[in-house]
């Protein structure tokens with residue numbers, strides 16, 4: 342597509358025997374501006390492809406309706422064939438508000454109900470594969486304050502332009518605004534303090550990925566259904582590392598989506614997220630976690646608090662036994 346640039350890989354890979362394509366590819370980098378919706382609709386039709394948009398949502402009643410409304414026009418324009426809010430065991434009015442805004446709402450527990458649903462973003466994304474049918478699947482967070490159709494158009498662009506590309510990550514400016522709306526610092530604390538250091542140390546070829554943990558990303562169903570999904574926040578880094586391992590840098594792309602602000606979690610909550618991200622990444626680097634809880638402390642260093650950690654990973658969707666008409670999974 343016009344305006345696409347490429348960011349050369351670091352060229353260091355290949356010395357450890359990984360596929361020759363790893364380390365010799367380039368990380369395709371484009372902008373959402375390169376992908377006018379009408380061009381994408383035509384390309385999608387010409388390729389006979391369908392596209393699903395999934396918004397994983399846990400207790401997002403405050404923002405989900407506006408986010409759905411931001412993306413709904415893409416359904417009318419024929420770029421997105423289905424818009425699903427995957428309700429992730431919410432306890433608020435997320436589902437009602439998403440439905441009222443025009444989304445199809447699917448509850449995590451209703452997808453493969455014979456498998457008990459657990460809390461977690463990765464669980465929601467994994468279940469969404471069973472609730473959608475698109476050849477291309479885009480995922481966007483439901484707590485984003487400046488969502489627009491360009492997010493999804495940008496994500497689908499490289500998948501429609503480059504047959505070799507199977508995973509696309511969004512990137513953006515992530516300003517954190519202070520009380521009078523002025524940018525105070527940049528978001529992405531787990532990205533900057535956990536994911537980016539790990540990738541640069543152990544997968545330097547992915548060092549050019551601007552937002553490796555971006556909650557706005559898209560992939561070909563054939564890839565997504567072939568990968569395991571950590572049930573928690575480790576899902577993004579896991580999919581990125583697994584896709585890189587399978588496809589090399591040539592199978593990946595990133596797209597500038599402009600600016601993205603979202604509801605921010607506490608530092609304690611992000612400490613637990615960082616543990617999940619690190620565990621998922623290190624497992625793929627050959628290190629299994631030994632701990633099963635995150636101990637954090639009150640500001641005075643006393644009062645330790647334990648948060649259980651789970652490192653459960655759902656198996657590749659494609660490996661699941663087909664469901665009989667009775668709804669029970671066939672044993673294999």
Ligand SMILES: O=c1ccn([C@@H]2O[C@H](COP(=O)(O)OP(=O)(O)O)[C@@H](O)[C@H]2O)c(=O)[nH]1
Nearest residue numbers: 397398399429460461462465482483484606
């Ligand atoms: O158990 C969960 C946790 C998060 N999410 C959703 O995943 C997206 C990103 O989660 P969150 O905002 O908590 O992460 P952050 O963006 O703060 O890193 C949001 O739409 C959440 O509602 C989810 O579906 N299930």
Ligand SMILES: O=C(O)[C@@H](COP(=O)(O)O)O[C@H]1O[C@H](CO)[C@@H](O)[C@H](O)[C@H]1O
Nearest residue numbers: 528529530531532554556574577605606
């Ligand atoms: O990028 C990050 O460091 C975290 C936290 O961002 P903030 O520090 O709250 O801006 O947010 C991302 O990471 C999560 C784990 O992969 C994703 O699930 C979120 O969608 C993404 O926003």
